[in-house]
Structure formats: structure tokens, C-alpha cells
Amino acid sequence: MSFPHVLRRSLKLTKPILILGGRGKTGSRVAERLEARGLPVRLASRSTGFDWTDRSTWAAALTGAGSAYITYYPDIAIKGAAEAIGDITELALSLGVKRLVLLSGRGEPEAQRAEQQLLATSADWTVVRASWFNQNFDEGQFLEMMLGGEVALPVDTVREPFVDCDDIADVVTAALTDDRHIGQLYEVTGPRLLTFAEVVAEINQANGSNVTFRTMPAHEFLDSLAGSEMPEEIAGLLEELFSEVLDGRNESLADGVQRVLGRQPKDVTDYAREAAAKGAWRQA
Template sequence: MTNASVTSAPILVLGGRGKTGRRVVAGLRDRGLPVRAASRTAVSPPAGARFDYADQTTWGPALDGVRAVYLVPMLEFVDAATVAAFVRRAAGEGVRRIVLLSARGEDHEAHPHQEPVERVVRESVPEWTILRAAWFAQNFSEDFLLEPVLSGELALPAGEGREAFVDAGDIADVAVAALTDAAHASRVYELTGPEALSFRTAADLIAKASGREVRYTPVDRATYARALAGQGYPDEVVEVVADLMETIGRGAGEAVDDAVPRVLGRPARSFADYAEEAAAAGAWKPGAAQG
């Protein structure tokens, strides 16, 4: 199967408005490739499609004519069995290539929440690539860690454990390469930044870049769980995030891999560079978390 036979058809990008998805969409469009950005909110076909794991009537239109998929499983909110059913449906509709955004677990294996989805992807399509990503640097500016940064305190149950935070732009660039080049088929890439940092160091770098006071305070799991629940997060999300924090505390996230420079031919982006760019873009200005 040639690259052209895949990329002449639309490439479906799930989570097309998310942290990595919107960057994958931009990278594919920069290459002049046809993209179908999928989102739970209504978007205009054929460049976009409404997609909701919970609504199987959206699956067929999103997959129509597609031969490659960037798969974001959203396992914090979606049961693995539902994602597996979608993968099998995609294969049945003629999808030949899937690039899966997965997560690192301990001992360089898939995180337990991701392992069933990894397995079904491997079994369902002839060309697959699995991206086991470290924690996104953008979690501090575009996700659940933004409000704590704006409050001036990251109170987390991660101890002094370190994580090799990876930039979402690097993940997207690797995904684009895998979606457009069969040389990356049957590969598992561990995507990390160039160094492992503690949350304390991350807070210091954000403070330096933004000019804000940001400190890190280690807390126990119960305290953190209550704080998340108080912010309206459902119980299952609270448990997953607390588990991941404790995993970092055990040192499971500190391994640095060279997959980003191997695939892209350039260094992985540092957390300090991410923080400087996010600050320059106004990520941590007053009111940034609104809306």
C-alpha cells in the first residue's frame, strides 16, 4: 500500500479541536492534504464532521471515504469497549492506517487504561502506529492545570517525582509523519520532552516565563481528590488523574526517549521554551481560564 493511496483520501482527525488534534489538522493542511476534523460540536462537511463516541450515528459519516485516522480515545470519559468498537467499525469501512495517541505506563508498557485499545488497533488494521506520550506540557496552559497555575499554587499528589513533559506540537508533528509515511507503520514511539522535571521545577519555569507567582505544594491523594471533585470533575476522572499523579510520584514518568528527534530530525522542545511561548501568547494572563 503506497502513501498516496492513503493520503489521497481524507484523513480523519478525532478531537480535531483538541490540544494535539488541532495541531495535527494544521500540519496536514500545511502539506496540502485533505483533512476531516472531527469534533462533538457541529462543523461543516467535508472538511469537518460531528463525531461523538456516545452516538454511533456519527461514526459512519465521519468515516466515509477515509483511509487513515488519528485516533484520540479519550479514555477518561469513554469506555475502552466503545473505542474498540469504533476501531473495528473503521477497519470494516476500509480504514487502513491508524495512528493512536496512547499514554505511557510504568516499565515502558502502555498505561492500563490504554492497553486494550492498543491491542485492538494492532489487530484491526494493517498499518498502525502507537504514540505513547508523556504528560503534555500544554496541560499547564490549555487544560486542568491552568486554573491552579492562575491561582498561584499547584497542589498535587506527585511528591518530588519527575515527568518528561512533552510538547503537544511535537506529538502532532510525529502524528503527521506517521499518518503520511508508511515507514512508521508497526512502530511504537515513546514521546517525551528532552528532560524530566518535577512539578516544582515546572512551576518555577512557568513563574519565570510569566512573571506570576506559581508554587508547587505536595499534597496527599485524598486532599487532591476532594479538590478535583469540588471543581466538578466526575469520580472516574478524579480517580484516573489521581492515579497518574501518584505514578509520577513513584518515578514512572522520568524516562526520556529519543523518538521525537529520531522521527523529526530535530530536538524535542524543552519545557522552558514551551513556557516562554505560552506566556508570550497570554496563556497565564488574568482571565485566561474564562470560557
């Protein structure tokens, strides 16, 4: 079934829409879209006192909200995420927050466990299960490598259907504002399967740069993480993703963007052109 991007059967949105991770890649974009529609938004992140590792901070964020977009920090793939999602879902329901949209990840066992924690409750849920973000190259873990002139990762010919955060935000916004998406699980991907090296090449073409890609041995990658200033939780996440998830299990396209928005997802070529035009890799 196709869901055109219109607000028929809209939910009654008189209470704030809570965005857990409101400063993140997708959360900030969802907030912009909701605010552009004149809808009440509440952001929750470490800067506002919300902390996934401190359950005593959760109730303040949830109290009085009408619905919530849940993104887990640093990533829903890490151990312990499923229990946290289950606990915050139960707390949300006890506080009258029944409409919940969860950002999940493709091919990640802990992410799927977290989904099941949500689905087992009485929440009006939607799950948005995403592949690797395009924006990891200009807003995330790989930006420093891009600016340094070499992206070195323990991955070679494995292909990913890289998805754009703008598409994710459009899907999440639709889910939060239209009750036809209740009880739906949407897998969202980009329109093509690409290797990491091919994404770097696309960025070079758009940016006029000459960043190289190198397949790094796994032991060298782990050593580099251990010697970096990267937060421990991010380093552990990357180790798990590159050692387990990037084994080809996600080498397929999904139609979540098309089903929700009635259009094709953004291609990496267009992402690279837009980000380059904004000066994302000016130093590269």
C-alpha cells in the same frame, strides 16, 4: 533508524484524513499541519456530532475517510477505552479506513490494552505513546490553578519527561503522511525529567510570575475534585493518574521524537517562553 522529516514514500492522500478529537490539544495541531500542506482534513468531535459514548455516531465520521488519527476522550487511560478502540478499529477497517494512528499514554495499563486492540487487527497502524503534555499547564487541567497562583497536586519528587504537543503533532503528521511509519510504536517525551514543581518554576521564570507549588495530601485532592465543577470523567481520570501512574514508572526518556523528526524534542524552558509570550498566564 532515523526518519528525517520529509515526505519520501508518501501515502496517496486523496481521501480526507479523519482526526478524532480535532478540537483537542494534539488534534487541532495535526489539522493545522495537514491543512498547511494542502491535504484534505475532516475533524470529528462532539461539536460535529461524534461521541465516543454513542457508537451510532462513529460510522458517519469514518465513512469516506482514507486514514485516521485516533485520540480517545477524555483520555485513553480510563476504563473502557481499550474496548472502544478495538470496536472503532474494526468499524474503520470495515469501511475501508486501513491507515490508523493512535495516540496512547506511557505507563497506563488501559492505554497499553488499547494499543493491543489495534495491533491485533489488519490495520496499517502507528502508535504514538506520549508522556504528560506541557500544554496541560496553559490549555488543560492546570491552567485554572496557574491563574489562581497555586498549583496543588498529590505529587512531590516524582519526575516526568513532559512532552510538547507541537512535537506530538509533528510526529503524528509524519506518521499519517509517510508509509515508513507503518507498524511502528514511538514513545515520545521531552528532553529532560522534571518534577511538577520544577515545571511551575520554569513557567514563573518565563512569565515573571510567582505561582507556588504545593504537594497536596491525596485525601485533600480527592475532596477538592468531588467539590469542583470539573466534569466527572476528567475528575476520575486525574484521580487515577495521580494515585497510580505517577509512581516513578515513567522516570525515563524516550527517543520517539528523534527517530521520527531527526531533531531533539522541545524543552520545557522553550515551551514556557513561547506560551508566556502569547499571554497564556497573563493573570498569574
